[in-house]
Amino acid sequence: MIPELVIALSIGAALFGVGLYGALSQTNLVMIIMGVELVLAAALVNMVAFWRYLHPDVTAAKMFVLIVMAVMAVEMAVGFGIAIARFRSRGSVEMEEARELKG
Amino acid sequence: MSVATSLFLAFFGIAAVWFGIVVFRTHSMVRSAIALLFSQTAIGAMFLVMQAEFLGVLQIMMMATEMSVMAIFMVMFMMDPGGMGKMDMTHQKRLSLWAAGIGLVAALAVIWGAGWQGPVPEVPGADEQARMLGRELLGRSMFIFESAALMILTAMIAATMVAIAPREEENP
């Protein structure tokens, strides 16, 4: 029972919950991206906590964190590019109106 | 020592969570973006508390930039950036709450149920960590590093391509 670890992981869990709520409940694409950012951040917190309190000598854990950060950035970039394209074609990025893939 | 870290962790953590909640409860889009910025910064502070200095600084720097960009996009795309209209911009709220709740409870159950065994090993100093990280990055994980670089490059090109306005054909 490592108290710091438990606190950190709990914070991570809470962030995950909030981010998931946001990703699922928001209508705007940008807000959804923000929710996803929070989820990824929660994952980062978990990873750093595990590194720090269980395996501090494993540098590969930090590599992992770096990669996830890169992924976060990339995801935001591409997401906003899509948002621009969508905005250009439809005039809004409300996901309530995006039904084109309905099967 | 551990009590201090626990307190700091708790403080920054709660701050992060609180700001995260604010992101989705506020009606103003700009305030959303700023709240997210503060949330990410708090997370970065948590990294610093956990003696991952490099990562913490990186996080704070990156997130600051990203959130600013996001704020600009917010203003571009939102129909009510100021939030004056106070419209409810959510759907499937109950489903989302349930999903979030289940996820939270499950994770907490695992966290509090698992028996984390101490003792916590010692962490090397900051410059020692940086050195080791550099060695790792350019040594064993070079391949991963390069792949990540390629991925970022591809993503940049893709994003640009998607964002460029389609050229209209000139009529002869």
Added chain:
Amino acid sequence: MIWLALTLLAPLGAALAVFGLRRAPGVIALAGAGLGLLGAFGLFARAAGGAEVTATLPFLPDLPILLVAGPLTATLALVVATVAAMVLLYATGYMAHDPEKLRFFGTMLMFVAAMELLVLSGDWITLLAAWELIGFASYLLIGFWYSREGVPGAAMRAFLYTRTADLGLYIAAFLLIGLAGTSEISATLATAGTPALIAGLLLLFAAMGKSAQVPMQDWLMRAMAGPTPVSALLHSATLVAAGAILLIRTAPMLPDGALLAVGLVGGVTAVVAGLMALAAGDLKRLLAASTASQYGLMLVALGAGAPVAALLHLIAHAAIKSALFLGAGVFQHDRDSTDLEALAGAGRARPGIFAGFALAALALAGLPPMAAFFSKDAILAAALDSPFAVWLLPLALLGSVLTGAYMARALRVLWTGAPGKAADPAPLMSAGMGVLVALAATLGFGFKPLEAMLSAHLPEPAWIIPAMGLAVGLAGLALGWVLAPARLLGPLLRPASEGFVIAGGMQALVARPALALAAACERFEQRLLAAVMAIGRINLSIGVGARRMDKDTIDAAIFGLVDRAIALGARARRLQSGFIHREMALTFAGIALVVGVLLVTPLYL
């Protein structure tokens, strides 16, 4: 051997030739009959020399076809062949203008072949087969002019009555074969005791049917509906002789009880048929009743224990009666009818034919030195000497009286009356009849050698016998010539003319029940057919039901499955809403599921 083949195969071959070539039936018939006669002469010669010709043909296992030409059977074969040849000669003239000559001659030849087979058969199976064949041929020939009114019915009745009597022969034959273990006739004659009595009575029953004895004399009357040559051949000399031939051949086996029955039946028939002849209004019916009566006398001889006497009378009667019938046929040609009233005086127009007719009639009455005199004396002598003389002799005497009476009546009718127009000469008919009349007159002299050949000498009768015979013959002739039948018969005239019908006669006892049985079988068969059709329909409906069930259940199941799959797909489609938030929610649910499974699995596996 060759004689045997000639006797049997010549008429058969001629029959096939007539039906196959379809031309010159008369010539072919005469050729066949002539060759058959030649064959019979050969057999008779061999038998007279003491040799017995036999032939065995394979048939059923242990029951081969035996043909025997011993003294008795060769004599009978010769009789049949001679009468057949003469009648066929006569028939070429009689049937000259008939359009159905082919059928007539073919069937007659077939009959001759079958009759020869009957007399020459050495085993019961062949005898039965030949018995049936002659019955069938008789049916065909009686009903020859089937388009005329009443003829098909008469043929059917005759066939039915004789067939009923044939049952006796069948049962007796199988009884004898079963007891003796073999079908050879001579071997089965060794049967004795109660089986012999039973077999004898059954054979008597069959003989009664075939030889038209009381109570079955009616069919012979009906048989007169056929052409006269048929009556001359079949119903005087050959077919009706089959009954007597049967009894003559099985005579060694018959015990006393059977012999008494035979004698009584014969005697009663002799009297009853004689009365019927006297009361007859038609010449052919008169002659038919006379035939039955004469065969009754033969049965009396058999019953008295002298089968040779019966045989002699059979031979004599064959020649005489066929000659009488041929003469009647000539008169029929003249007057186009055989009614006695229509024939009055017909004899005057044809003196030659009438002379022959009269000669034969007197021969039948028993005047010497003609054939029937000797045979009738033999019968009377046997009757006198038999243990049952008290019954048989009076009946025989009465029968002889009646013989003379009705023959005299016939002669008187033919002679008294207007002669009518001049008659055309009939050479063929006269020739055929003439030979038979000559035989009738002269056969008597051949009886002694015949007895020697058969090695069965009849004892010389005491003078009383010929005297009695002559007396009754002359008395009968006188009575018949002088008195009219109504005076003679008195109260018996009505029953006699109707054929002494008792209890409805054969019509009610045999014909109607048989036909009713046939109708009932027809109805039963219709019901069986309906049942089979119903079963078929049930099966069809089962099949239809099965097919419908197949369509409804199986097809319904399959198509139902298809519809439900489509419905399921339509419902599953709702997952694809196109909304990102829904997709994300589903993603989260899926991930939760996978994580749950991954966590739980190590606990159970």
